[in-house]
Amino acid sequence: MTVDLDAALKFAISIAKEAGQMMRDGQARRFSQDAKQEEKANSVDLVTECDQQVEKFLVAKIKAQYPDHKFIGEESYDGEQVTGDPTWIGDPIDGTTNFIHGFPMVATSIGLAVGGVPVLGVIYNPFLDLLYTGAEGRGAYMNESIKLPTAVRSLDSLSEALVAVEYGSSRRDPALSNKLDTFKRLTGDKRDGHKMVHSLRSVGSAALNICFVAAGQLDAYWEIGCWPWDVCAGMAILKEAGGASYAGKITEKSFSGEPNASIMAGRKYLFVRQLPAAKGETVRAAQAALAKQFYDIIE
Template identity: 35%
Template structure:
């Protein structure tokens, strides 16, 4: 199955969403706490995307960041949508956020799109095909040492996740620089595009990460869970996306006892 219709729809939705995201929000409110922001743009994009997907693929389920939803049963197709990944950046005018949409079926991830409105870049992948940025193939970098490299990570909401500071210290000891940019999806597709050697996210969330993790996998990255096993769906804990030559070293820096 080529997923041609699904991909065309996803790219159409990504173009619409990123155009909307170039406008600063006029209304910013909170959800769980004062650091958990949501804008009218998040909600508008999610409503529009859900409506289009329901119209074109009525047998598919949709799970979104703002309005929730339940995955389909028996492996039927399910979309995972984060309308604005990096809402705090978006609400503050920091140009590092993205639209993220992935489709998963009984065989696993089928396609993923991560779109950056401020750099005009659309990262995409379909099962069995290459990872692309604006239609051109991308590949993770051929790093074999961490010295002089960049590893990306993200906060757990607004706090360090357990073990995060230890990881940062160990990477620094290897002369590796760490970056925390504010959008997990954009951070991980940066690994896919060869702009960072690895990315470690302390807690896997399918809505936020599925599209980016799948794109990185299709770009040749080593993707594994906190237990070190290859997976695109960690049952618990976080996820590592890395150039194969440094994956083991970053994983040990992340998980070795302090």
């Protein structure tokens, strides 16, 4: 089944904008009613009525436009696997905790995978009116006019990097301690044997983190625990912006050949931005070298 990506992109942008309006309205309504949210797995894994409304809206629009395509989304997920069929993979609200608090790092994320590979992504932050898009062979853009990446500086070592991380919704030890240990190894002083990256950022939206890496505004994003709806759209955008996605269990082989692995490779991810090709080295090799420095710290 072939998909007209130009038409699909136009369609995805239009439903993302509509979803954005639902999110602005939903947030205003929540604040005026002092609405409460539901807890899923625990008291930091939250969902609102708006998450569910937006997902229902996306499903209905996609089913009407593409009756032969599949859909996987966070709020209706029931164990579906990503197959080779055209599959829309969406997160109605990425950054639900931010949405609840009114912190404006919130987005709707709409991706399309064909053959198990993300080929199209639309990520819209309605609170800052930021739209990130990408489709295979067509480049990646911010607000439909600014081509990504906007900034490509050299980056000789991970210690020069600005890196996104998140705390996730599982706060149990030893998983949390392991994560915090990694944060320490990344940020700690060189004299104590740590990497001393420029800093870590935790803005609370996986989709937006990947967009910032695609734009070159962040150097890398490391995550454990992502689901396909957190990364599908972002991976399509990042690939078109010349960035690299490393997914799943990392072995030496992960750093050879093409990155941008399958979205079901596992729940660990590392995203690296576009880099300038230096001294006869390819961009891919430079990105792999940076990823390797990362994995020497975290694996």
